[in-house]
Amino acid sequence: MMVKSTSFLPLFFMAICGSVASVSFQNPVIFNDLADIDIFRVKDTFYYSASSMHFSPGAPILESQDLVNWKYLGHSVPSLDFNSPAYDLADGMRAYARGVWASTLRFRQSNKLWYWIGCVDFNATYIYTSSGVTGPWEQKTVLDGTCLYDCGLLIDDDDSMYVTHGSTVLSLTQLTPDGLDMEKTQIVYNSTVGYVEGSRMYKRNGSYYIITVQPVNGQYVLKSDNGPWGPYDFGVILNNTSPPQGLKGGDTPHQGALVDTPNGQWYYMAFVDVNGDSTGRVPVLSSLNWDDNGWPVLTLDEGNTWPQSLPYPVDSGAKTINSDSSLQGKDTFATGKLGSQWEWNHNPDMKRVTITPGEVRLSTATVSKVDDIYQARNTLTHRTLGPASQATILLDYTNMADGDRAGLALFRDSSAWIGIRKDGDTSTLVMRSNMTMNSTDSWSTIAYGTDVASTKLHQTGHTRNIFLRVAGDFSASGTRSAQFSYSTDGKHFTVLGQNFTMANDWQFFQAYRFAVFNYATKALGGSVGLKEFSLYPV
């Protein structure tokens, strides 16, 4: 009864005021690829941790006051130091689709430490801690030979730390009091419904809950009234639920996290896989109530559909979503530091990067004789913004050397770019398409790409700058089509080449990204300056 009145009042209020937009939010709450959601609250602030696979730094952290308006805050994994040269793109090795996934983040009140835990490469679990959420984060320990697969951390009221993990057979591991080693592990659930994974653990009103996902159509809940070790009873949070209207064409919202607001209302944030991952796994929010027996009841629309719109969980005064400067707008690198929205493709070689107020200077860090962007270090990436957006860079290419390639890519396992090919003294602007990796062969490169179109650049003078632009349709029901263009004045853009259709296989796990690259095919020594990056919805 309580349940009904709390969720009906705001709707009624909205109806009589006729100003739905001012009191409700729309799904998805962020149209960015931020999969394997872990969310929790510390006092009035919500934190969101997500997967980032081979991008570095890893495990991005976002912050919000209302669960709807988020901004990039930092990373739990400053560098992918995972015991393999592949993470540095060294020795001809690569770590695409490996690295950071389905990990967990929490703040521990007793010692004021933030803990991040993740299994990497199926053979080791890494624990990072920090005394502040923005760092400095430190790799504290490696549980060698142990994979706490798809883990979720609960810090109990008595300060005990429990990690739920596993697939189909779900186990619980109690950590030692310092949270850095394992004390006890026990199976808590043998699935009777088939394959499950991606668990998270919560405590509410004395009961323990483990939520787990059957990819991709079922989100289940296990409940124990007899302590963390069970026995657990089984329940269903959602089953074959359709995505919200705005993500029609996406799949069932799943693998999310529960969180409560300071006034005790609960929410569930899940992700919807859009276009088979090519444009990301984006977060959608719904409210959740509890029945008289302590089981969660998710708020859904008629027809088993995820709500497109709900009242704001917390009135933070914010009215538009995705508006923080870490999500969209113009970045001129004025602070002389990269914002937390930026991640490199694999670990960068920071000896070849200089960031000063107003410029990110990328010196070539790799000589790839075969012209392979996938083996090139120091490609700087930014998540695309759905449903449709365009990214524009201003690039100073004055100091490119013979054989260098630099520009703006739409980057995934099948990529395209617009950029400059420097051969001898000649700078040619090209649109290159179809750089492709093999998903069934450890992401070896199948195709280095083809120059679809080119035009000579006749800029002379001391400094040579060019604007490069990629516009794409990332919507769930959209075309996955992207267009590449350039400009010398930043106002009039000329399309180069033909539209590129984004691939939509799921195996890569990460969505397309805008990527600024500069690599050599002959010798190191050249550089480019990234002067600005702007990203706007179109």
Ligand SMILES: *[C@@H]1O[C@H](CO)[C@@H](O)[C@H](O)[C@H]1NC(C)=O
């Ligand atoms: C785990 O496996 C990866 C990939 O096979 C390997 O490179 C790495 O060295 C291993 N890590 C540990 C800690 O054994």
Ligand SMILES: *[C@@H]1O[C@H](CO)[C@@H](O)[C@H](O)[C@H]1NC(C)=O
């Ligand atoms: C799960 O199955 C294993 C192996 O059959 C058994 O030892 C264990 O007791 C079971 N645990 C639960 C919680 O069902």
Ligand SMILES: *[C@@H]1O[C@H](CO)[C@@H](O)[C@H](O)[C@H]1NC(C)=O
């Ligand atoms: C907490 O659980 C008890 C039964 O153990 C129940 O009577 C009470 O209503 C529950 N409280 C809430 C807030 O659900």
Ligand SMILES: *[C@@H]1O[C@H](CO)[C@@H](O)[C@H](O)[C@H]1NC(C)=O
């Ligand atoms: C989910 O729904 C399907 C089809 O309606 C049904 O067959 C299945 O048993 C349900 N799963 C669970 C765990 O309830």
Ligand SMILES: *[C@@H]1O[C@H](CO)[C@@H](O)[C@H](O)[C@H]1NC(C)=O
């Ligand atoms: C890119 O690959 C697709 C599919 O293999 C092919 O149809 C297309 O012609 C290629 N485009 C170029 C420019 O090579």
Ligand SMILES: *[C@@H]1O[C@H](CO)[C@@H](O)[C@H](O)[C@H]1NC(C)=O
């Ligand atoms: C991709 O790798 C698989 C496994 O090694 C191989 O059979 C297949 O031919 C490769 N595909 C291409 C297009 O090279």
Ligand SMILES: *[C@@H]1O[C@H](CO)[C@@H](O)[C@H](O)[C@H]1NC(C)=O
């Ligand atoms: C090319 O892509 C752009 C950006 O998504 C889109 O606006 C345009 O309609 C596409 N053009 C064609 C011919 O597909």
